[in-house]
């Protein structure tokens with residue numbers, strides 16, 4: 001349902017992209033363009049998303065702003081700090097801030113450990129060990145956790161810029177852990193509650 005009327009909107013060549021605001025894939029042909037004075041060719045474009053009616057900018061290299069937030073939301077996370085950190089890490093990827101996203105994942109792992117009763121004030125390595133030895137990560141994922149530890153240390157202690165792939169692989173792992181620890185147990189609890197209230 002259309003709620004806004006963009007003024008003086010024009011027709012453009014159709015472009016497929018994922019909207020950085022609402023996350024929907026779409027093909028839009030409505031918006032505006034800018035030509036470059038030297039060659040008079042179209043270099044910059046703004047497209048309107050027909051789901052959320054917001055504007056996305058593409059520069060002369062095709063870089064999209066706002067970018068696409070990587071990963072999916074995880075429901076039923078009881079600790080607000082854990083939920084906020086995960087969302088912050090996701091937003092970093094949309095802004096191209098991949099080192100910040102990796103550092104967020106490192107901090108997220110520490111918050112998850114504390115939310116699972118690890119003592120506060122421990123080192124990052126101790127928190128990782130805690131999650132592994134208390135089976136809060138799936139049995140065969142120790143290599144993954146080691147990878148996060150290594151990447152988190154590189155981003156934190158070395159002069160080292162993280163890539164898009166680094167951030168995305170860590171975020172996909174964090175999404176899996178959060179679903180494993182919070183969303184799936186909550187989903188089954190809801191089902192069980194439903195079956196006891198509706199025998």
Ligand SMILES: [Zn+2]
Pocket residue numbers: 019020021022023024049050051052053054
């Ligand atoms: Zn949208």
